[in-house]
Amino acid sequence: MQYSLIQRILGLLLMAFSVTLIPPMFVSLWYGDDSLHAFTISFVVMLALGIISWLPVRHVKKELYLHDGFIITSLFWIVLSIVSAVPFLISPRLDIAQAVFEAVSGFTTTGATVILGLDYLPQSILYYRQQLQWIGGLGVIVFAVAVLPMLGIGGMQLYRAETPGPLHDDKITPRLQHTVWRFLLTYCIITLACTLAFWAGGMSLFDAVGHSYSTVSTGGFSTHDDSLKYFHSPLLEVIAIFFMLLGSLSFTLHYMSWVQMDLKRYWRDIQTRVFFYIVIVLTGIITITLWLKEIYPDFLTSLRYASFQLVSIMTTTGFLTDDFSQWPLFVPALIILSTFIGGCVGSTAGGFRVIRLIIIYKQAMRGLMRMIHPSAIFTIKLDGKSVPDSVLQTVWEFTLWFIASYVILSFLLMATGVEMVTAFSAVASCFNMAGPGLGKVVFIYTSISDTGLWILSFAMLLGRLEIFPLLVLMTPAFWRR
Amino acid sequence: MQYSLIQRILGLLLMAFSVTLIPPMFVSLWYGDDSLHAFTISFVVMLALGIISWLPVRHVKKELYLHDGFIITSLFWIVLSIVSAVPFLISPRLDIAQAVFEAVSGFTTTGATVILGLDYLPQSILYYRQQLQWIGGLGVIVFAVAVLPMLGIGGMQLYRAETPGPLHDDKITPRLQHTVWRFLLTYCIITLACTLAFWAGGMSLFDAVGHSYSTVSTGGFSTHDDSLKYFHSPLLEVIAIFFMLLGSLSFTLHYMSWVQMDLKRYWRDIQTRVFFYIVIVLTGIITITLWLKEIYPDFLTSLRYASFQLVSIMTTTGFLTDDFSQWPLFVPALIILSTFIGGCVGSTAGGFRVIRLIIIYKQAMRGLMRMIHPSAIFTIKLDGKSVPDSVLQTVWEFTLWFIASYVILSFLLMATGVEMVTAFSAVASCFNMAGPGLGKVVFIYTSISDTGLWILSFAMLLGRLEIFPLLVLMTPAFWRR
Numbered sequence: 001m002q003y004s005l006i007q008r009i010l011g012l013l014l015m016a017f018s019v020t021l022i023p024p025m026f027v028s029l030w031y032g033d034d035s036l037h038a039f040t041i042s043f044v045v046m047l048a049l050g051i052i053s054w055l056p057v058r059h060v061k062k063e064l065y066l067h068d069g070f071i072i073t074s075l076f077w078i079v080l081s082i083v084s085a086v087p088f089l090i091s092p093r094l095d096i097a098q099a100v101f102e103a104v105s106g107f108t109t110t111g112a113t114v115i116l117g118l119d120y121l122p123q124s125i126l127y128y129r130q131q132l133q134w135i136g137g138l139g140v141i142v143f144a145v146a147v148l149p150m151l152g153i154g155g156m157q158l159y160r161a162e163t164p165g166p167l168h169d170d171k172i173t174p175r176l177q178h179t180v181w182r183f184l185l186t187y188c189i190i191t192l193a194c195t196l197a198f199w200a201g202g203m204s205l206f207d208a209v210g211h212s213y214s215t216v217s218t219g220g221f222s223t224h225d226d227s228l229k230y231f232h233s234p235l236l237e238v239i240a241i242f243f244m245l246l247g248s249l250s251f252t253l254h255y256m257s258w259v260q261m262d263l264k265r266y267w268r269d270i271q272t273r274v275f276f277y278i279v280i281v282l283t284g285i286i287t288i289t290l291w292l293k294e295i296y297p298d299f300l301t302s303l304r305y306a307s308f309q310l311v312s313i314m315t316t317t318g319f320l321t322d323d324f325s326q327w328p329l330f331v332p333a334l335i336i337l338s339t340f341i342g343g344c345v346g347s348t349a350g351g352f353r354v355i356r357l358i359i360i361y362k363q364a365m366r367g368l369m370r371m372i373h374p375s376a377i378f379t380i381k382l383d384g385k386s387v388p389d390s391v392l393q394t395v396w397e398f399t400l401w402f403i404a405s406y407v408i409l410s411f412l413l414m415a416t417g418v419e420m421v422t423a424f425s426a427v428a429s430c431f432n433m434a435g436p437g438l439g440k441v442v443f444i445y446t447s448i449s450d451t452g453l454w455i456l457s458f459a460m461l462l463g464r465l466e467i468f469p470l471l472v473l474m475t476p477a478f479w480r481r
Numbered sequence: 482m483q484y485s486l487i488q489r490i491l492g493l494l495l496m497a498f499s500v501t502l503i504p505p506m507f508v509s510l511w512y513g514d515d516s517l518h519a520f521t522i523s524f525v526v527m528l529a530l531g532i533i534s535w536l537p538v539r540h541v542k543k544e545l546y547l548h549d550g551f552i553i554t555s556l557f558w559i560v561l562s563i564v565s566a567v568p569f570l571i572s573p574r575l576d577i578a579q580a581v582f583e584a585v586s587g588f589t590t591t592g593a594t595v596i597l598g599l600d601y602l603p604q605s606i607l608y609y610r611q612q613l614q615w616i617g618g619l620g621v622i623v624f625a626v627a628v629l630p631m632l633g634i635g636g637m638q639l640y641r642a643e644t645p646g647p648l649h650d651d652k653i654t655p656r657l658q659h660t661v662w663r664f665l666l667t668y669c670i671i672t673l674a675c676t677l678a679f680w681a682g683g684m685s686l687f688d689a690v691g692h693s694y695s696t697v698s699t700g701g702f703s704t705h706d707d708s709l710k711y712f713h714s715p716l717l718e719v720i721a722i723f724f725m726l727l728g729s730l731s732f733t734l735h736y737m738s739w740v741q742m743d744l745k746r747y748w749r750d751i752q753t754r755v756f757f758y759i760v761i762v763l764t765g766i767i768t769i770t771l772w773l774k775e776i777y778p779d780f781l782t783s784l785r786y787a788s789f790q791l792v793s794i795m796t797t798t799g800f801l802t803d804d805f806s807q808w809p810l811f812v813p814a815l816i817i818l819s820t821f822i823g824g825c826v827g828s829t830a831g832g833f834r835v836i837r838l839i840i841i842y843k844q845a846m847r848g849l850m851r852m853i854h855p856s857a858i859f860t861i862k863l864d865g866k867s868v869p870d871s872v873l874q875t876v877w878e879f880t881l882w883f884i885a886s887y888v889i890l891s892f893l894l895m896a897t898g899v900e901m902v903t904a905f906s907a908v909a910s911c912f913n914m915a916g917p918g919l920g921k922v923v924f925i926y927t928s929i930s931d932t933g934l935w936i937l938s939f940a941m942l943l944g945r946l947e948i949f950p951l952l953v954l955m956t957p958a959f960w961r962r
């Protein structure tokens with residue numbers, strides 16, 4: 001491990017990140033609210049931490065190796081999440097567990113909140129929360145496209161070829177910069193389009209900017225306690241659905257399709273296709289159930305609420321237009337289950353990801369076929385290309401740790417006194433970065449104790465990091481080598 | 482598919498099975514209860530069905546092939562379960578869904594019941610229920626040792642070598658008979674020992690016989706509504722724990738250890754070792770929780786209830802000495818989770834089975850190690866022997882179908898209007914053949930609708946058949962070949 005190099009990178013990251021506190025300062029000045037000091041103090045703290053970290057090792061020039069990748073990715077999410085909590089300590093005066101929960105929830109684009117009374121919060125704080133999700137979302141895309149494939153986590157090797165030019169297995173090349181700029185551009189354009197659409201659809205400019213930040217990043221924070229229910233606007237809901245879906249597709253695909261002016265690329269991509277199939281089938285099932293059970297007056301209203309809620313939760317955005325935990329039969333459980341699918345690889349969405357679901361589905365079907373034809377040989381193909389066994393194995397190993405993490409974290413949360421339905425749904429929602437759960441955590445997480453919030457913060461980070469970087473760091477063998 | 486041969490075997494099975502109705506007739510005569518006709522009618526029906534099936538094809542002499550194995554195993558459990566329901570239609574006058582549920586639950590050794598007022602039922606019916614479990618238990622052992630390894634389901638190939646002599650891949654040899662007799666003997670001896678122990682421990686002879694049947698088969702039916710709580714006897718609980726544990730160890734191991742007078746064999750077997758580790762750790766966690774939360778007056782009483790309940794549910798027996806669904810924090814969920822482990826392969830217990838858990842645990846650890854040492858090669862070993870990749874793959878495929886079945890069945894049950902906790906726990910308990918669930922299905926399943934009972938009956942059969950035989954039969958590709 002090259003600690004001095006890691007320290008240098010961390011310092012640079014902190015300094016760069018401190019810049020993100022400047023926009024909320026302007027918002028505070030513009031609206032003349034009383035939270036300017038929260039951001040000034042935080043800015044100074046972050047910048048100072050960055051300089052202290054960077055200064056002694058500023059001349060270190062080494063190549064990064066694979067193993068440093070685990071540490072840097074983990075530190076990126078953990079350290080930046082934690083420093084992001086500083087403003088929340090000052091202005092809404094949350095306690096430490098709550099402030100960290102809120103910051104981690106924002107930065108990992110989970111969108112679970114412990115702040116009640118959003119409508120009465122200073123605009124700068126509201127803006128800061130929304131912007132935090134947007135920056136987190138950008139982090140996810142870069143992380144998913146540039147870092148995960150190199151670390152070889154859970155089938156992500158498949159996406160190595162799509163990044164521009166060859167990436168070496170054990171060195172992070174400077175080409176990363178190119179990738180980052182391209183995605184930043186794509187991300188900004190979609191966000192801008194979303195802002196304009198929300199604004200034209202009837203939101204105030206402030207709400208439009210804020211909600212576009214948390215829609216495109218599939219974050220789900222809102223500037224109102226009632227989330228999107230506040231607006232009572234089918235038009236805004238349709239716009240949100242559209243941009244939540246965009247946010248949970250691969251940004252590589254967005255970029256490629258647009259640059260080549262070839263929208264059919266979307267349809268040719270198996271992950272995108274299956275994602276839409278699942279969205280349509282689940283929306284259909286939920287709509288029909290709500291309609292038959294007469295929860296809403298007619299079929300169209302059922303479709304309106306069902307489609308919005310399913311898309312919002314399955315894309316792991318987490319906006320609400322109604323309390324879906326009160327919907328009948330299996331519907332609440334199905335909606336929470338959909339967070340385990342999540343979005344596509346290369347998007348801002350969380351969850352298990354569609355491509356992994358496709359791979360394990362194909363493995364299951366192969367198992368069945370082998371029972372019927374024991375001597376036949378079956379290869380698993382994706383879009384015509386056969387998937388190597390090594391990739392199948394890493395997906396399988398990822399799945400095991402995914403399930404184990406989910407179960408263990410749920411039990412830990414129950415140990416703090418949270419009842420079963422709330423615990424299992426809260427962990428599902430945080431671990432998959434959706435936001436809302438069932439039981440006592442539909443709109444807000446204030447009922448959870450501080451210990452519970454720490455567990456959930458850990459769940460969000462573990463989910464966002466795709467488990468392995470954090471897990472590897474907790475393994476003694478990693479430090480012994 | 483050789484339908485005439487299958488028909489002949491089915492006829493023989495039915496005729497043989499009709500003999501099991503004779504003991505309850507004697508019980509009815511002995512106690513002079515009013516249910517003799519239930520068994521006489523059922524005996525005639527079963528024998529007649531058997532003869533009708535067998536007579537036209539009695540001269541068919543062919544070799545059995547692998548594919549017929551799927552059909553015969555499925556028919557064995559389905560047909561015999563269903564004909565076993567006939568007495569329940571006549572004497573406690575259950576409706577069809579309930580009678581089939583009770584019979585499937587008995588024969589698959591699940592032990593979930595829809596009969597309230599067991600204490601007032603005729604002795605012959607009570608005896609019949611208990612005996613049904615005992616015969617089912619014997620069926621499981623034979624099935625697990627002689628049939629599953631040949632079908633190659635979920636890692637069971639590992640156990641092929643342990644059966645006596647070579648078994649060909651595509652022909653079921655007559656050596657099966659030898660195996661069956663040996664296991665029958667072992668099974669009878671353990672049952673007899675259990676009967677004597679219960680009797681000496683204070684049960685009536687009738688209760689002792691009945692409970693030994695459902696203990697050794699890890700079935701869990703009782704002759705009292707209150708299950709083992711009825712006796713309020715720590716001594717009987719200890720005896721039950723001992724024989725439940727015996728019932729969930731491999732009967733091959735029992736036979737081998739005793740014949741060779743080598744009790745260390747148990748400890749040398751990794752599956753048995755890990756099984757006991759898990760039992761001890763979980764009992765410890767539950768005892769301490771019950772003690773700290775002051776559910777019982779002292780530590781020893783906490784240990785008494787915790788150990789009995791954990792062993793009872795984890796071995797998928799399902800006796801109750803208290804309403805564990807009311808225990809605090811994560812304890813009810815943990816106890817239900819333990820049914821997903823279940824017992825050892827080659828036992829009467831259900832669940833995922835310890836050996837599979839060991840294999841997927843080792844796969845998960847290998848995945849983690851490969852992250853840390855990407856170029857190293859790790860082989861997975863069991864008791865010093867390396868496990869081939871093909872076996873690892875079938876275990877993985879089994880795991881996928883196991884999880885998918887569990888989730889889908891739970892959602893189907895919720896669709897009938899059962900709430901979440903009851904639905905997930907009922908399906909877990911039936912699918913893993915434990916018996917008691919949480920919510921509304923702790924002691925009895927009367928709150929479930931007929932549709933729900935059909936779903937749960939299917940869950941029990943699917944679990945007992947280790948998923949694949951039934952799944953294969955539902956695959957069009959199987960019938961096309």
Ligand SMILES: [K+]
Pocket residue numbers: 109110111218219220316317318433434435
């Ligand atoms: K979210």
Ligand SMILES: [K+]
Pocket residue numbers: 590591592699700701797798799914915916
């Ligand atoms: K049972």
